[in-house]
Amino acid sequence: MKNQEIVTRFKKSSASQGDQQECVEVAHTADGGRAVRDSKDRAAGTQFHGPAAWAAFVDALKNDRFEG
Template sequence: MKSREIVTRFKKSSASQGDQQNCVEVAHTADGGRAVRDSKDRAAGTQFYGAGAWGAFLGAVRGGRFGG
């Protein structure tokens, strides 16, 4: 199943470095989507998002729709 084939290393956001405790790590999947996991509890599992869903999420973040 290509959508769950992780093709890059997981990477933590540069904004999450240092003393930040609430961090996620993201990796690319073979179908252009992303795999996301909690950096503090990697054994808890990984969530997978298709390319369209990931693009919509990034658009919402860039558009300020999450109030941050």
């Protein structure tokens, strides 16, 4: 990944508000990708995803391509 510099504040997912246990925060990176972390365990680290990988992930979510 070219640049993992975080250029925005982390924002918590709206689905993680209230009493939800799974809390995810996302911030933009300088290369147009995203940084993702667990809001309850920030010491666990941050994952970085490049622009193409993030776009593919969002597309898969929007098109319900994940089975759970």
